[in-house]
Amino acid sequence: MFSLLEQQRTYWRQRGNIKWVTLGDAGTKFFHANATIRHRNNLITKIKDEAGNFKTEHADKELIIWEAFKQRLGQTEYRDILFDLPSFICPTQGLDSLEHEFSTDEIDDIIKKLPNDKSTSPDGFSNEFIKK
Numbered sequence: 001m002f003s004l005l006e007q008q009r010t011y012w013r014q015r016g017n018i019k020w021v022t023l024g025d026a027g028t029k030f031f032h033a034n035a036t037i038r039h040r041n042n043l044i045t046k047i048k049d050e051a052g053n054f055k056t057e058h059a060d061k062e063l064i065i066w067e068a069f070k071q072r073l074g075q076t077e078y079r080d081i082l083f084d085l086p087s088f089i090c091p092t093q094g095l096d097s098l099e100h101e102f103s104t105d106e107i108d109d110i111i112k113k114l115p116n117d118k119s120t121s122p123d124g125f126s127n128e129f130i131k132k
Contacts, residue, residue: 023030046054047061055061114127 046056116128
């Protein structure tokens, strides 16, 4: 058997789920209350330092987290580059043709290959219009 407190807890949880479905994330009192609860759950109230002492002040918690981050960030397993980087960056020859203007024949060929029932932009002109 459920105790009265358990029944009440179940009732309020179900009611909260129903309210969330109906009100969603509208700018209501209900939404802001849920956001406040989530914010409180994400808060680190206390943190243990290396000596085993709990710190509750913001500046102390910030310092402990920063030091732990720096220790992890400053360590690496790799000492040398294992591949020859210049071999991957090769100068490519013959790219001068990319600077030439498009010819009319090239443009016509591309337009002929466009599908008829599609629109190239949100202006509403289909490819059939462009082809004509």
